[in-house]
Amino acid sequence: MSLSKLHPFTPQEQLDQLKEIIDRYKDDVGLFATTLFGVELTPKQLEICDAFINNKLITIRGGVGFGKTFTMAIIVWWALITHNEVNVTVYGPTEKQMQDGIWKEINKLHDNMAKPFKDFFEVTTTRVSRKNNRSECTCSWKLFNLDNPSASRGVHAANNFVIVDEATGIPDVIYTEAILNVLIDTNPKICLVSNPTRTDGYFWRTHNDPTISHKWKQVVGRAADKRGSKPEDIEDMIAQYGGTTSREYRSHILGEFPLSNTSGLIPRDWLDTASQNEDVIENVLEPYIWGVDVGGGDKESDRSVIVIRNDKMIVDIKEITDLDPVQLGYRIEELIRATPKIKRPIAVCVDGLGVGTGTVSVLKSLGVPHKDVKVGSAATRGKDRFMQLRDQLWWECRTWFEQMDARIPNHTDLITELSLPTYNQDRGKIKVEDKKSIRKRYKNKSTDFADALCLTFAISPKQYRGKWSHNTPIVPYNLERYE
Template sequence: MSKPYNVVADLISLLDIYWDDPVAFAEDMLGFDPDDWQREAMADVAAYPRVSIRSGQGVGKTAFEAALVIWFLCCRPNPKVICTAPTRQQLHDVLWAEIAKWLESSMVKNLLKWTKTKIYMIGHEERWFATARTATKPENMQGFHEDYMLFIVDEASGVADPIMEAILGTLSGDENKLLMCGNPTRTSGVFYDSHNRDRSRFRTHKVDSRNSKRTSKENIQMLIDKYGAESDVVRVRVYGEFPKAEADAFIALELAELAAGATAEPTGDTLHLGVDVARFGDDETVIAPRIGMKVFPLRCYNKQDTMVTAGWCVKTAKDFLRECPSLQQVRIKVDDTGVGGGVVDRLNEIIQEEGLTNWEVIPVNNGARPSRDGEEHYDNLGTECWAMLRNLLQENFSGHLQGGPNEIELPNDERLITQLTQRKYRMTSRGKIALERKEDMKKRGLDSPDRADAVVLAFAEVKKSFIFLDAGTASRGL
């Protein structure tokens, strides 16, 4: 590429080869060697409209962003790339300077012209460019329209919601993309929501500084020694975790994500099915199968009547019995509140009609009184069941940072993780913990936690009003 460029021919070649492959572009054109997380995230930016990355410090996110800016400018016709950050220093002195560094040593430097506020395709300055706009007011983010558009928000946790809402409102085209990166410093805002209540709408990544070859392990240890392994400083700057959960968040995001990334062997001779029956038109009926400490992929249905739901429960159980000869028992726990009672009745009829020995149907009324041991602490049975799952997750993963075992495996299901971690609780006037009602969650604009409730039921056991969680071969009571 030392000879003069034929701009049209070179652009056609770049578009053809690297349209869906920013990793290869970064390697071939920029001499950039991406880490594993950078490869995965680059591929997601090419394939999906919204990507959100929370990370510790020093993992290479600025170089990652710079490579994507140059890739998008070279591999899309008439694109617009808008880069923003909360401060001018972060935007111009860090990100914009990083783009200049990689562009200057690249194989495409003769195609693009870099200035202090703009990078443009030579000969196409008005329509084919990247620009730097400080995130200080919403109007800075408005007025951009193009078929191919990429917004990059650096240090996204510090960008105010009105500005993020202006960006989201601008991204209306099929090939409009949003990339948010940053340290997870706040437990509110669009960036936080992208990893929590809205995570089903984003491709999300978490990058721990301890796992990066680019970081100083000596500096990381200094932070841990100075502030403590579980301090918010270390959580944010090293682990890439948000500060500790707000007081009214019932299950921490970290616990749910650890379980979703764990591997557990199915043990024991009992199949547990947790069944949450939809009560409203947009809600889901969910069946959560569990063997030992492993929860298998959830089976979710919409707008099914109680007879059909009962049939799906029976089919799910028979499928597992056929595939796992070691299973001897089936325990089906059904949310008996509302229409779930019809499912319980029909399941009992089927068990009797077909002579299904060692099958048991257990109705669970979440609004009922908690167990004898739990009535001092919890307002109702549903809260107690959620508390037991939360406590078991905490126990199993308390040693994770020191290499402890991952004992519980949950499906890597974005909606499940969201539902488990967005439900709040309150303290009643009697000093008892009460889980947030589904109706109140809907008022906050959230989905009903159907998937989470089914998983909680899959772990819950009810025997003569005694509630406990089954931990593989051992059972524990509260």
């Protein structure tokens, strides 16, 4: 007999019935949904529910129409009915998205819930509570606070479940400063749900970054997973979204991430191509240029990074964390001295502003060929196109990748950092997103590796074509003292 047809029980009978639900349905959300709400979940919805039951970290990317939000609402009610001392927090980017999305589904399910259990709960515009245990059995929704990420933290509970709706719209700092905080509890779960519309950010990383993705249970839903979906329906959607080559086809129909961010300066697929390009080889007849992003040499400062570029190829990346700027200058000299003559740099390009001043001074005193790059100064090429030299260098780095004949190591930090900045037009000139904005969006993420690469474009190898022609041995400029 359906529970919705049972007569009201005495309080003790209601408690006994609740215990039966816990015993019978705690491991079977599908049966739970059928019994309490009279709905039959699709195979994909059941896959999502099983992933939630059996894993601590769950990340779900999916197309449109197959019922992601509805499934999350089912899971919320399952958690509240089959657990005591449970806190469910649903995060979202805007109040409208929360009210029109998952909270609307939660309310509809409560309206259709079997009578004995419907009366156990009170639903408001922001909270669901079990009437006899309001403080320890509850669900609420929260918006993130980018100016004060710690304010986005929820409460602690023995069973602490977090659902992040529209997860791709949540800044990284909210994950690291607030959401992941629940993992210290006894039985935590974090479930991320979103259309895969961006190729950066924490949600993207849970599917694609091998440093963390192996810890997450991934589920992929497609538009074809919708109940009753027909091939002709999918064909109509493909036409509406602009064909099989469009971004919307990948994200909304296939449930796959786009190949790049339209607002990103350097598309992710360009970087992936460069990291897999084995056709490009090192060419000692082309100049070597070193780019140096200088850190402070202590725990509170950025690391120092050296990127060595040989024409179309990054041949080496060095990360230095234990030297101050002056010591770094001497270290660079040692590295050059240890480098074969034919591979020594024509110039070491250093951002001479701020902490970089000490490094530049040492290089100058030692006679090391260098270029003091003032990234905040006016552009040196294309002055009518770029706001500052920094914008020019990043754009020239972009062009380097755009030609599809560059080669870089499969270096996670470098690739990630290169994909972070966005850009726009300011008074008709290109303006690349500044470091402060990037740090704010990505929890103090610094673009040290990417900046070091961009610095290698501060000089043009063309000026050395005569001196470094193919029939002339390369003798490092100004480095005879090292012999």
